[in-house]
Amino acid sequence: MTTSTAPAASTVPTTPVRTPRAWRALLPALFVAPASMGVSGPSLALPDAARELGVSAGSAAWLMTAFGVGMAVGTPLLSATAGRRGPGGTVRASGALLVLGAALVLAAGSLPLAVAGRAVEAVGAAGVTVAAFQLAGRDGTGRTSGIVAIGSALGGTLGLFAGAAVARAAGWQAALVLPLLSLLVLLPVLRLTGRATPRTGVATPGAAPGVVRPLDILRAPGFLAAAGLMLALSTVNFALLYAAPHRFSALTGWSPVRTGAVAALAALTGALLSWLLIRLAPRLGTRRTRTLLAAASATALLLAALAPWPVAVLLGSGLSALATAGGQGVLTGAATRGLGEERQGLGIGLFNLAFLTGVAAGPALAAAVAA
Template structure:
């Protein structure tokens, strides 16, 4: 038998904006280097295609770190997850900033990503305890906003300080955590207790709601993060913009999509609306003749991805026992993160 779910603290329902602020810098780590890859390649003495692994390895690190940090959450609650995540973020940032050479920068990004995964896991697990689903939607919007803001923050930091600064944006999550620490009840154990009951994983993997939600999230995430890498580059080439200007416009377009995704959540749109939006974004980004069309495609992808994450996080656990909800949410998030890794790698190979 599974342990009973922990009662939801009364104030947790109002913590969505705070949890969104916690998750946003972690997501910015995905896109921060997107427009400084050529500069990184020149500095590190590798090809642009090789340097693109600074984006891909972040997605891989988050995908690997998610189940590991989810396990830490089962032992010590979200607070335990955040403590482990903080150590990984600091270690990864130090390596990425100060160790010379491409392998060291790549290793630092991997550690940083594992820590960012922990921040993401804790934010979504806490948000998932809000039965209204609104906290999860706000965290999804915050995560999308952070990812899009990284498109501008990365080039801006590179232009004013150094390109390596674009690699370590998840450090800002630690500032947010320091400001809110102790205010969220993060040390409450996850609803599944310290261990998973026998048969818990097969139960989740047999759930039609979990499988369909995760498959759609994987598709949307792959498209979104592929376009986050390739879309701004194509828009910049079409318009003749520099990296900072391109990042600013791309960030504004994607941020608008992330904010508008709240409307999709409130409307409880059907799955085919999300899938159709992702497909349309690919067509517009690949074939659009003007920069503004390509940027609009990025905004559309951000809209359906953030909306999908907000809607599908709760749906992925529909019909499951309360004790399996946190684990289902963690596995659903894992599908999202596979797309974070696959999108840039696929885009780099195609474009």
């Protein structure tokens, strides 16, 4: 799972930052990986949360849905912060929100307070993602952005196992605050940002700045088709992220920790294999690639939801991860192709909003079906 965001404005470092090149590439990835764990970490801890909070399993699913909603809301908000204050301001704001959200979760004795804490925590996680990709974009080659995307995907998949493990060791609330681990590298990341000031455009006398509206993006050829497919892929993927491990555990009788380990391995394998699909996409063409993505996601849903064999459930999870990660790589370009430089940022933001809507909707829909 990856959630890439485009910074609202570029920044110009005013103070040189003496950091080894390899560390400059790895730090943003290490920063974003724990934030991504917040999406999947609670999945196998939800039964314990429901029991202690005195609510149904379906109601406890809001602890996952709230994170997707918070990221969807937080991404544009923290992107605006990045534009005004640079990545350093975004890093500081994100760290404060992570701490505040985690404090609410750890103090929660009721579901509404825990859900509110998760939402605040997710806004902080969105800021971490925005800052990480903004820092990655400074190298101008795209390689660091790729490393950050891998870090995000690793965090999202390994969160299943990490959440189950920490819930067993320290209780269900610990599984809900895994994004706090991003704070371990917050100070080095702050040093990496240096002192940055937003780069503001200087208007040419007599020239009116162009105004890009969301409706302009939605009317662009191919955008709605690409974003709609991404929404579908994401919704299925995060519904399975919630439901598939529970079904696998029911079929095998395995513990949450063992289930989390194999579920994370299946999802990680699928995400890593997605690069094959991305490489094949130009040969297949747009229509065949989209048909393949939709078919893979539908097959994954059927396997994970209906197959009576545990291995088929894992296969469904891995296939969904492959389709979603591959879809992000292929459909982002399809959605923004032909938009023009002045509309690229908003186009990527709206496309990511479709992805994040699926992050929020998937667990809620899965819980509603299971109820």
